[in-house]
Amino acid sequence: MSPQLRYVGQRLPRVDSEAKARGAALFAGDIRLPRMLHAKVLRSPHAHARILGVDYSEALTVPGVRAGVSGQDSAAVKWGVFRYTRDQVLLPVERVRFLGEEVAAVAAESLAAAEEACALIKVQYQPLPVVLNVWEAMAEGAPLLHDDHPHNINVHVHINVGDVERGFRESHLVREDTFSAPEDSYFMTEPYAVVANPLADGSLELWMPNAAPHQKAKALANALKLPLGKVIVRKCAIGGAFGGRSDVFPAEFIAALLAIKAQRPVRLVYSREENSLATRKGHGMFTMIKTGVDQEGRVLARDITCYMDGGAYSSTGPIATSVPFLCMEQCYKLPNVRFNGYRVYTNKPIGGMYRVHGRAFASGVDLQLDLLAEELGLDPLEVRLRNARQAGETTPTGSLVQSCGLTECITKSALAAGWRDKYGKLPPWRGIGLGTNSVQTGFPMGIRGGSSAMVKFNEDGGATVISGVVDNGQGNDHMLVQIAAEVLGLDLADIQLISADTQATPNDPGSYSMISTLAGGGAVKAACQDALAQLLAVAAPALQAAPQELEAQGGQIMVAGEPTRALPIAKAVRLSLAQGRPVMGRGSFFPRVDNKREWLKNPFGQLSETFSFGACVAEVEVDPATGQVKILNLVLSQDCGRALNPLVVEGQFEGGASMGGVGGMLAEEFLWTREGRCLNPSFLDYKVPLACDMPAMANIIVESMDQSGPFGAKEAGMSAAMSAAQAIAGAVANAIGRPVFEYPLTPARVLKAIQEKQAGLPARGPQK
Amino acid sequence: MSLPHFQYLAPLSLAEALEQKALWGGQAAWLSGGSDLLTRAKQGLVSPEALISLKHLSPELAGLSEEANHLRLGAQTTLHQALSLPLIARELPGLAEACAAIGAPTLQQRVATVGGNLCAQTRCLHYNQSALWRAGLAPCFKLGGEVCHPGGAGADRCRSTCQSDGAVMLMALGASVVLQSATGQRTLTLSDFFTGQGERPQDIGPDEMLTHVILERPGPGLGSAYVKMASRGAVDFPLLSAGAAMRIEGGLIASARLALGAVFAAPLLLKTAMEPLLGQAPTPENLAQAAAQAGRDAAPFMIENHSTPAAWRAQMVPVVVARALERAASRAQGGI
């Protein structure tokens, strides 16, 4: 039945881009409602302190101030992503645990009045001793952030498959290395903002950048002790997420409390600094990796222990602690593997899921493979190919990999980059490196793991698609519209999209975990197919044909192969209405995963229905006098199943390589003072790459045509960010003739490695 | 981030501006491009009662005039104008390089001024932060307090650094500045203008305006170069920089001035390190020796007040100095 595809695979401008180009797209901070108040939050100046009292009575006397809140005004519900990680009171009552944590807030007629009032809030603190890294935090007798978590260990993920010790015994060569990196940070260009609007019926409308409107609404309803139906998260344009908008923040809780108190709409807009400190940051990481290989470089056993600096609360901790390992086990064949991941509480801002999932993990694994290859006298490319995952295999923790273009990614990237002519043959201080990885498409999330969609045809022959998928900037809106237009035989412009609005749209897991195309796109595809089937059934008698002989194309329903026997879709829709059979399609996609799989208690079983794979080759040049690294070229490839829209896929590659590779590997890191102050929360001091810093990039799209994904598509958002980071680590090591174990590869770190080499000192891993 | 309240004045002539400033004194601040002043005002680091805009004074104070044996560069000349002036592009490439290295094209190149760059405040990773950041911290020397956070317990003064690219190069070029008030005028060499005190980096009275920069006419045999190390290719302030000006006569170095940026509250003029070069040929060995000495001379100034380790910055001094000297020497001999 499927005619030639008209949209899938085409380079199409995104449907949301015109509004953005006109400056007409409304982001949360752009929204202004009648009688809206402006909120300002007072934050803790201490990294750890007991709150002895909060008094905002004087703040309320400032002209224009309409409401104030502190923890005392809330139900002080402990929130957590999981039942067992409920550790954060969204507006703390008893203790603050990081510098910048929310303590109180006011709402006023003007921002200036709110700022003035905020300065008058009196808080009495009793400072407590702080722990600012995992070693301090786990030390005997260290102050505990949460009394029920000894040694400040928030999460321990333990996985042990096969017989690791035997694997090492049987190995020809075993290496142990430690890698470390401080926190990275999202720096999405839009600072966080919330608008909360109390409605006459007692419900509350909210807008904020989010990655999952339905999950936000559920958590907020719990925290506010409101029925789910009374908390409505609406759609707005979103200025980037990268994993950093995934869970619930105090900002929306505070805006909601103020709005309810004042019975007025409230807007709370974070400064850049607040966005850095009080939403999420990446995890700092120490990763100890021990790998045993046979003579051909095949990995026989691997043992990884990873300590992650999680900051003050759990957030998505169990997931964040697992994903670095999962990406690796998906990518490489591993007969015996052990993983101990510890997420540790510290008095720092909260760690969240970050697009690269730990430079000191992914890059460590790949760099160590290079080192093993070198010791064996093998080409790292060969070693990658020997260990690369193949379709039909099962990961150590039990996920079947149904489609896999990893080998093709590796070979194509290597070929395009000229690996065989360059590896070992480059002039001094030039280097080449290779990174490979795999990414999930969603996780088991029980009843929230699937996406559903509805489609209705309109009188003019157009259609309205209703889906819970949210667009953070990556192009999900376009993806949904494009799929619908393809299936329904309509133009993109004929599709109206209602999405990411908890009042109107059915459940969706959210656009983190790279699931949106598979589940959300799959649901829309199914709904469209359902609607179309209904419409064809109406049209069939009119065309004197059987429904299965019909197809929709260019706004017409026609007998396949006989374009003259056609009926405009608009007519068919009218016919259906006349017959009292209005066309409403519905569809859903619940990924086939093992819902008994649990992050800590049972990390086994099918994790995602399918996985994506990617590779990158980087070429760099190092200035031996300064340690500065110049990236000359990145060749990015990914098996994304199928590129629904190559223009969008390339944008994901290039953006990923910039964030994870160029920025993440060369410059981005948070710096801290001894009191737990972040020294570089600003766009000036945190070094996001600029246009002048970006190398040439080549994109290679590999299509394995996944059997479950819509039109074969899997995901395209994350892989390049990781593989670019891995490749750059390898390329720099190749250029200077020794590995660097601490990331990012700032000039200071690279120069130190060069000098240690020149002094004949051994290559050393990071010190605790 | 909102700005604190202030009054705004926009005098139409230099004379009017100076009269207003005489009236307001230290309570008012000059506003040129605003790219330094307004960021500090937003962070609550300054709260002037009035801003006196120089926007109408460009006809009087922008551009270059060539006089008998010197050049006068108006304070209101924008960075973009400065680096596009044919004479600067041709004969003072170091100055053009320094101006081009400031910020980014659409950031301040077109509105920020040479005067603003010379009068910009010294910077420190622990000072240029928000009010939220400073809450709960004792005020530092630069804010009228008695501590220096990066300097540590023993610190007896502010350790902020001059990170104005233009200032560093102009110091190397031996420039002077004209300071004018309603009642008079002074001309100070930059060595005198920059006090070396982070608390008050420039010697400029509350009623004075920097109106012009005075430069020696370059003439043949002068080579200049500016080398900046920064984290990114644009926007960023220098982590370390070197401005060099060298005159070569008959194949021998007749004069060599070198200033470092981002290490001291003033552009750090390294006189003793350059002295041995006088009368010598600009060979790579001679330049390298001077650069090594520069590294030793600058070492005591290095503390953890930048976003990169002081140890690395210290090691980079000879590297940037050598690169600046080499390029200046090559230009002095007709190279590019």
Place this chain on the structure above:
Amino acid sequence: MDQPRPKQIFGAQVNGQGVELLIAPQETLLEVLRDRLELTGSKEGCGEGVCGACTVLVDGQPRRACLTLALEAQGLSVLTVEGLAQGGELSREQRAFIEHGAIQCGYCTPGMLMATRDLLSREPFPDEAAIRRQISGHVCRCTGYAKIVEAVAALGQAAPGEEQP
């Protein structure tokens, strides 16, 4: 606080339309555009001149609206992203950004477009280095800049003499 703070009249041509408002002297151009004129196309990404999302053209010169007092633009013409399209027709910069996939989340887009307008008005046929330099004061976290550079380069590829609207 104690005394009423004097306000000043601000007048300018914003996107070709005369506006007159009573404002406080410390209001930035960005605040006036966004909060008073409800022209929210210009974005605040950092408020300290780094990210470039608030860039507008004042008398043809790019300025960070977040670091420009509105009164500094007194009597001048201000062009914001909302003023690029003429009579509903997208400008050529806007079309190029859309067609080349240069827009992802869209938050940096307004500033990027203004930087593009400025560059092409001075240098109609910029090479890649000039494009990268011009937009290096604008942070984009989504695209890695590749598609933005492509879009601007495509605009500069019209042969000399061809109409440049």
